[in-house]
Amino acid sequence: MSSRSRSTLALRSTALGYLALILVAPVGLVFYRTFEHGFAAAWHSVTTPAAQHAFWLTVELVAIAVPLNTIFGVAAALAIVRHRFPGRALFSSLLDLPFAVSPVVVGLALVLVYGRKGWFGGWLADHGIQVIFSVPGMVLATIFVSLPFVVREVIPVLREIGTEQEEAATTLGASLLVTFRRITLPAIRWGVAYGVVLTTARALGEFGAVSVVSGHVAGQTETLTLHVQDRFEAFDLAGAYAASVVLAILAISTLASMSLLKRRGAPA
Amino acid sequence: MSIELSGVRKSFGDFVAVDDVSLEVRDGSLTALLGPSGSGKSTLLRIIAGLEVPDSGRVVIAGADRTDTPARSRDVGFVFQHYAPFKHMTVRDNIAFGLKIRKVPRERIRERVGELLGLVHLEGYAGQYPSQLSGGQRQRMALARALAVEPRVLLLDEPFGALDATVRKELRAWLRRLHDDVHVTTIFVTHDQEEAMEIAEQIVVLNEGRIEQIGAPREVYEHPATEFVMGFVGPVTHIGGSMVRPHDVDIATTPVAGGTEALVERILHLGFEVRVELVTGDGLPVHAQLTRQECEELELREGQIVYIRPNRLLRAVA
Numbered sequence: 001m002s003s004r005s006r007s008t009l010a011l012r013s014t015a016l017g018y019l020a021l022i023l024v025a026p027v028g029l030v031f032y033r034t035f036e037h038g039f040a041a042a043w044h045s046v047t048t049p050a051a052q053h054a055f056w057l058t059v060e061l062v063a064i065a066v067p068l069n070t071i072f073g074v075a076a077a078l079a080i081v082r083h084r085f086p087g088r089a090l091f092s093s094l095l096d097l098p099f100a101v102s103p104v105v106v107g108l109a110l111v112l113v114y115g116r117k118g119w120f121g122g123w124l125a126d127h128g129i130q131v132i133f134s135v136p137g138m139v140l141a142t143i144f145v146s147l148p149f150v151v152r153e154v155i156p157v158l159r160e161i162g163t164e165q166e167e168a169a170t171t172l173g174a175s176l177l178v179t180f181r182r183i184t185l186p187a188i189r190w191g192v193a194y195g196v197v198l199t200t201a202r203a204l205g206e207f208g209a210v211s212v213v214s215g216h217v218a219g220q221t222e223t224l225t226l227h228v229q230d231r232f233e234a235f236d237l238a239g240a241y242a243a244s245v246v247l248a249i250l251a252i253s254t255l256a257s258m259s260l261l262k263r264r265g266a267p268a
Numbered sequence: 269m270s271i272e273l274s275g276v277r278k279s280f281g282d283f284v285a286v287d288d289v290s291l292e293v294r295d296g297s298l299t300a301l302l303g304p305s306g307s308g309k310s311t312l313l314r315i316i317a318g319l320e321v322p323d324s325g326r327v328v329i330a331g332a333d334r335t336d337t338p339a340r341s342r343d344v345g346f347v348f349q350h351y352a353p354f355k356h357m358t359v360r361d362n363i364a365f366g367l368k369i370r371k372v373p374r375e376r377i378r379e380r381v382g383e384l385l386g387l388v389h390l391e392g393y394a395g396q397y398p399s400q401l402s403g404g405q406r407q408r409m410a411l412a413r414a415l416a417v418e419p420r421v422l423l424l425d426e427p428f429g430a431l432d433a434t435v436r437k438e439l440r441a442w443l444r445r446l447h448d449d450v451h452v453t454t455i456f457v458t459h460d461q462e463e464a465m466e467i468a469e470q471i472v473v474l475n476e477g478r479i480e481q482i483g484a485p486r487e488v489y490e491h492p493a494t495e496f497v498m499g500f501v502g503p504v505t506h507i508g509g510s511m512v513r514p515h516d517v518d519i520a521t522t523p524v525a526g527g528t529e530a531l532v533e534r535i536l537h538l539g540f541e542v543r544v545e546l547v548t549g550d551g552l553p554v555h556a557q558l559t560r561q562e563c564e565e566l567e568l569r570e571g572q573i574v575y576i577r578p579n580r581l582l583r584a585v586a
Contacts, residue, residue: 164352167319168410170339171346172366172417182365186356 045242073150107212133215150195157191269330276325303474345414353398527575
């Protein structure tokens, strides 16, 4: 064996060993523990009313946060790349705030603004709207933490495609809307798709911010991640593992749908 | 359609790209905007298309003031330097784009796209994507796409700039023929004087955002209005403070009236023509261009003393 192929082998084993240790073993173990006592037992754990409610609440949060952040993300990316306006640099760095700030801090900030004693909270409560310890607050928290993904994925793609195709469409008589729909959007679609996948994954897995604003009421304000914690703390390990597996399956299918889409979209 | 620009000015920050340009382009003509990079020629073209808004001045197309008309309503065909193909569409869909937007009936679109594919010699490529085409083919597709909507004016920004020399030569001749067939008012931007001479009926020479001269190719070459034009549209050499084209230098082996004594330093045979490098008595280099036959008749050799005289002066240097 040449020294070259030996070093390649060493490199590969190190990389794979690292992955196995950090990723595959823990996740695999969760799957193993879940189905240790058979499929029926696992099924029973994930079909309790609290688990079902947690599942649907998670889906609801994702279904609200992802489309909103996608629309906002594409619009913000267009504004940053295609337009010059005062405060553009500041706007661009503000978008990274959710990356930099710990989710717990995000949750606390939301409580400060929308809580009963917060800026808006009192006024909202007088009008019968409860944000904190209720679903609206959890939606806000999810939107906040998953905000930057679409923007950050779309900006480099927009820069790369340049303005010539859009200008060409304009000289051929296309309006702004038509140009966006038929030229810009198809050109950035993979950036958007990847941003959506990342946003979805982040929204599914969010724990800290949602935890602070939710109030942890089982069957009411408990997402899957919070449900996992709840089961874990109640020494119901089977329930915790089973809910974790549901989360993992959701995340994995998100990534898989992305690869499928990409294969179908080739070769453009 | 005719195009008239009056007092057009455009700056980007401190940089004045186009400085008080007035210009008239006749209906159906073929005009070149010629100048070095940064001379404002592309900006001027984009102003005509409506892709840039001038700071001041008017743009009149076919007698109507279009200064405030958005690009999409100007009926102008624009071909970009890098072709700007719609990468996610086939050649057919690229060409049909403008027609689809105008809600032209599907049957008519198919007919028109077929005609255009023939016009630009891309018949077999309708179903291909731009990434599968060569540079020259992409260029022709971009032209067909611009021509599809029957624009009143065709604008081309460095149309052959990104192509290799052979393809470039071919496309130049082809563009000339195309213009004879289609007869749409055409303006193209180039930094290549040979290209401008070969294709255009009228050349507009630009430098630092200003027009240096407007004229037919021969006029610009033989009667350059400024020193800049003189140097830009062809080679020049200096004899005794005067500027002259190297092929307008007469060489004699015996003293002649008004001749300057010079030493033949090198003789370079470049196929049909011969380039003679000389040094005058005051040590200044001069070069002359002769045909092979002229050179043989003179029996020139290196190290010989000759007498040179311009047979046609361009303009005395101030």
